Amino acid sequence: MTIEHNANLVKEWQALHKSHEQYEHFALVIKLVAIAITMFMIFFEQAILTFLLFLTIFWFQEAIWKTYQARVSDRIEAVEQVLLLLSTNSHELTDTDSISALQYYSQWSNNRAGPSTLIREYFRSAIKPTVIYPYLPLFIAIVIIKVMA
Numbered sequence: 001m002t003i004e005h006n007a008n009l010v011k012e013w014q015a016l017h018k019s020h021e022q023y024e025h026f027a028l029v030i031k032l033v034a035i036a037i038t039m040f041m042i043f044f045e046q047a048i049l050t051f052l053l054f055l056t057i058f059w060f061q062e063a064i065w066k067t068y069q070a071r072v073s074d075r076i077e078a079v080e081q082v083l084l085l086l087s088t089n090s091h092e093l094t095d096t097d098s099i100s101a102l103q104y105y106s107q108w109s110n111n112r113a114g115p116s117t118l119i120r121e122y123f124r125s126a127i128k129p130t131v132i133y134p135y136l137p138l139f140i141a142i143v144i145i146k147v148m149a
Contacts (some may be wrong), residue, residue, distance in 0.1 A: 009083050012104065016076045023069035027062050031134055034058035038138050048146040052139065059135040063126035067118075070125065071111075075104050 034055060041051050113121065125131055 006083055006086055009079055009086070013076060013079045013083070016072050016079065016104070020069060020072045020076060023065060023072065027065050027069070027131075030058055030062045030065065034138065035134055038142065042142070042145060045149075048142060051142045051146075055135050055138055055142070059132070060122065060126060062131055063122045066125040066128070066131055067121050070121075071108055074111075075107060078107070 037054055037058075038051065041054070112118075
């Protein structure tokens with residue numbers, strides 16, 4: 001199979017990959033803003049509960065962001081499986097095969113979980129080491145700074 005046969009899937013993969021990378025960049029922005037605000041709050045000696053509240057908000061916002069990124073990643077993997085399957089088969093693509101590249105939103109909608117499952121997904125994202133950093137060290141630093149003050 002040539003890449004022309006899989007053009008829609010290839011375009012979808014490229015768009016999803018770009019989106020996946022943008023999610024990663026914005027997750028880093030959330031971390032940097034959390035660090036900056038924490039330093040600002042330490043400088044202006046805010047109450048410990050204010051620190052913890054802001055950090056928790058940023059932490060869970062990033063967890064939600066990373067959950068969205070994981071959904072994009074799931075679709076990328078699905079597209080890659082289809083491309084692999086198509087490249088190993090010698091039959092010609094039909095119109096329905098070409099349309100399969102345009103199923104991202106319907107797949108997301110069909111796989112969307114209920115509220116409790118969605119909250120569990122967010123918590124699973126929140127405890128991943130790449131998400132919990134720098135929040136946990138900042139929590140600990142704030143508590144130590146406030147206790148020693």
